[in-house]
Amino acid sequence: MIRKYSFGHPIETGAVVQDLHCEKDKPRTGKIRIDEKGFTYIRPLEKETAIYGLGETVRGINKRGWQYVSENEDQSFHMEDVRSLYSAHNFILLSDSEPLGLFFDYSGRISFDTGYTRADRLIVSCEHADLCLYEITGESLREICRTFRKMTGRSYIAPKWALGYGQSRWGYEREEDFRKVVDGYRKNHIPLDAVYMDIDYMKAYKDFTIDQEKFPDFKRFVSEMKEKKIHLVPIIDAGIKQEEGYDVCEEGLEMGYFCTDREGRPFDTACWPGLTYHPDFLNAKTREWFGNKYRILTDLGIDGFWNDMNEPSVFYTKRTMEEVREKMRKFLSKPAKETAFFELAGLTEEFSSPEIYKDFYHDMDGTRICHDRVHNLYGYMMTRAAGEAFEKISPDRRILIFSRSSYIGMHRYGGIWQGDNKSWWSHLLLNIQMTASLNMCGFLYTGADLGGFGSDTGRDLLLRWLAFGVFTPLMRNHSAFNTRNQECYNFENPEDFAHVIGVRYRLLPYLYSEYVKAALKDDMYFRPLAFDYPMDRMACGIEDQLMLGEGLMVTPIYTQNADGRYVYLPEEMLFVKFIPSGEIETKRMEKGIHYIHVELNEVPLFIRKNHFLPLAAAAECVDDLDEEDLTLLGWITEKSEYLLYHDDGYTRDYETPDHYRILTMDTEDAGGI
Numbered sequence: 279m280i281r282k283y284s285f286g287h288p289i290e291t292g293a294v295v296q297d298l299h300c301e302k303d304k305p306r307t308g309k310i311r312i313d314e315k316g317f318t319y320i321r322p323l324e325k326e327t328a329i330y331g332l333g334e335t336v337r338g339i340n341k342r343g344w345q346y347v348s349e350n351e352d353q354s355f356h357m358e359d360v361r362s363l364y365s366a367h368n369f370i371l372l373s374d375s376e377p378l379g380l381f382f383d384y385s386g387r388i389s390f391d392t393g394y395t396r397a398d399r400l401i402v403s404c405e406h407a408d409l410c411l412y413e414i415t416g417e418s419l420r421e422i423c424r425t426f427r428k429m430t431g432r433s434y435i436a437p438k439w440a441l442g443y444g445q446s447r448w449g450y451e452r453e454e455d456f457r458k459v460v461d462g463y464r465k466n467h468i469p470l471d472a473v474y475m476d477i478d479y480m481k482a483y484k485d486f487t488i489d490q491e492k493f494p495d496f497k498r499f500v501s502e503m504k505e506k507k508i509h510l511v512p513i514i515d516a517g518i519k520q521e522e523g524y525d526v527c528e529e530g531l532e533m534g535y536f537c538t539d540r541e542g543r544p545f546d547t548a549c550w551p552g553l554t555y556h557p558d559f560l561n562a563k564t565r566e567w568f569g570n571k572y573r574i575l576t577d578l579g580i581d582g583f584w585n586d587m588n589e590p591s592v593f594y595t596k597r598t599m600e601e602v603r604e605k606m607r608k609f610l611s612k613p614a615k616e617t618a619f620f621e622l623a624g625l626t627e628e629f630s631s632p633e634i635y636k637d638f639y640h641d642m643d644g645t646r647i648c649h650d651r652v653h654n655l656y657g658y659m660m661t662r663a664a665g666e667a668f669e670k671i672s673p674d675r676r677i678l679i680f681s682r683s684s685y686i687g688m689h690r691y692g693g694i695w696q697g698d699n700k701s702w703w704s705h706l707l708l709n710i711q712m713t714a715s716l717n718m719c720g721f722l723y724t725g726a727d728l729g730g731f732g733s734d735t736g737r738d739l740l741l742r743w744l745a746f747g748v749f750t751p752l753m754r755n756h757s758a759f760n761t762r763n764q765e766c767y768n769f770e771n772p773e774d775f776a777h778v779i780g781v782r783y784r785l786l787p788y789l790y791s792e793y794v795k796a797a798l799k800d801d802m803y804f805r806p807l808a809f810d811y812p813m814d815r816m817a818c819g820i821e822d823q824l825m826l827g828e829g830l831m832v833t834p835i836y837t838q839n840a841d842g843r844y845v846y847l848p849e850e851m852l853f854v855k856f857i858p859s860g861e862i863e864t865k866r867m868e869k870g871i872h873y874i875h876v877e878l879n880e881v882p883l884f885i886r887k888n889h890f891l892p893l894a895a896a897a898e899c900v901d902d903l904d905e906e907d908l909t910l911l912g913w914i915t916e917k918s919e920y921l922l923y924h925d926d927g928y929t930r931d932y933e934t935p936d937h938y939r940i941l942t943m944d945t946e947d948a949g950g951i
């Protein structure tokens with residue numbers, strides 16, 4: 279059941295697609311305070327209550343005990359003390375005796391104090407009392423989640439090839455670099471479906487351009503890659519280079535499509551290309567114009583994109599640059615003092631402090647509005663521009679799109695990746711935990727930069743990370759330009775990588791089926807154990823195992839030098855290990871705690887009793903997958919069924935009943951396993 283409350287003059291975010299009437303009385307679940315400080319929602323917290331949700335944030339799955347802030351930020355240090363990352367997912371769930379979901383539909387900065395200031399209080403506050411609050415009740419956390427998801431609309435469904443493995447790196451510049459990657463993978467028989475193109479494919483970092491010196495005939499190059507069954511996926515950045523003669527810049531200026539300053543002039547920002555303008559994605563006409571630009575690349579054969587720097591990330595503005603320079607001049611004019619070092623060091627932060635959000639404006643279809651009021655919608659609206667355009671550009675075939683920044687509602691248009699993580703073991707754990715929270719908020723097509731983006735990865739870390747990435751819909755290895763080469767074939771015994779990634783393809787019939795079904799049923803693909811076993815106290819405390827679809831539990835290894843890990847089984851399950859010989863080891867296990875041994879080149883998983891997985895034979899790309907001849911694997915003590923979703927992988931006609939098949943497995947078929 280949903281109750282909607284409206285305060286002040288809420289800004290229409292488009293997050294909610296259901297038409298709901300507003301309650302006249304006060305919210306039932308917490309106290310509201312509206313005063314000169316803004317809006318505050320306060321609710322006492324029971325000692326045992328766990329708090330879930332908040333999507334892309336640091337720390338564990340249970341969000342209790344910290345102050346999280348939604349203020350989208352280009353944040354490359356995903357440390358425990360960070361309050362905001364790239365996205366604003368203002369949905370939380372409380373595991374009270376009567377479970378509760380709360381969605382704060384507010385597009386500016388909003389804070390979630392989940393028992394940090396006072397252990398027994400949930401305090402949600404924002405500066406302006408203009409928002410909608412949704413209270414959602416239901417029998418279980420999972421049901422509340424489904425209600426919330428139905429209210430916010432069906433999650434984006436990626437083409438099937440985009441569930442294949444992808445290689446990316448900031449630093450591939452020319453055709454040869456891409457060929458080298460593809461050859462490296464194909465020669466070593468490591469599966470590969472996509473290679474991502476970072477900013478260097480463009481001419482001077484200008485969106486919708488190709489550097490012809492590096493790609494003399496891009497269209498031909500795209501088809502050369504297609505022949506090798508490789509999809510090229512270029513990046514698109516939010517900032518448009520200021521340059522005379524650059525058509526996107528000139529058109530934007532002429533049509534008034536850019537954000538403006540106080541006086542109504544195009545607002546100067548800066549990003550990779552140097553000085554830029556930021557398209558006003560909150561304006562429908564701008565979205566239509568920008569969305570259409572993707573056609574330049576789809577016409578050349580491109581069928582996937584990633585949208586970046588759309589928090590928006592602004593390196594500096596003319597004002598902040600001037601202010602910093604002025605402070606430096608003053609600094610230099612004074613006699614050198616040791617303590618002044620701190621003054622100077624702190625200056626770098628002033629280039630792009632959130633203060634700049636007050637300096638520019640949007641034209642929200644006729645209403646002029648300051649950026650700070652709608653800051654968290656920017657990446658969402660950029661990706662909406664793309665998503666809406668793709669429905670026209672490619673009505674019959676899905677196009678891959680995922681974004682760095684997002685807000686709830688964007689999950690209908692695209693996925694997200696989890697930003698600039700580091701090659702740290704702790705970030706592998708963060709990836710596991712964040713993925714569960716993102717699923718609650720509708721972001722099913724998601725994954726982290728496998729191996730880690732910043733800093734140097736290790737062979738062991740990459741293998742362990744890939745063994746978790748095997749299960750995430752977006753499975754992409756991406757790294758920063760100044761780090762160790764992270765392509766799998768650069769490490770010793772590439773066959774280990776071929777095996778681990780190969781398991782992804784073996785599991786793909788199940789993973790794809792569960793992914794699409796979760797989207798179509800407004801359900802979660804990954805769930806914390808607490809959602810499936812709410813009465814099991816032990817299960818509720820588990821932060822490093824996830825349920826995947828109906829039948830599977832994943833238990834990644836995320837510590838260095840470990841030869842395995844402890845797992846908790848909330849019920850009897852079949853332990854399955856994919857070993858490099860291609861064989862599958864299985865063992866029936868009782869409910870309880872067990873230690874499992876897992877080598878670096880093995881992939882572990884658990885299947886619930888009387889559930890089974892359809893497995894394909896290994897393949898080197900999605901196109902080569904044979905899905906007619908499947909092996910069923912499970913521990914069956916009674917006749918069991920599995921509803922398999924299977925389509926061509928690109929249709930947008932998801933609801934056709936033909937896409938479903940019921941697979942059955944009987945005890946005699948397998949003699950138990």
Ligand code: GLC
Pocket residue numbers: 447448476477513586682697698756757758
């Ligand atoms: C940002 C992105 C990263 C990309 C880099 C260069 O840091 O998050 O993925 O590689 O920009 O485009």
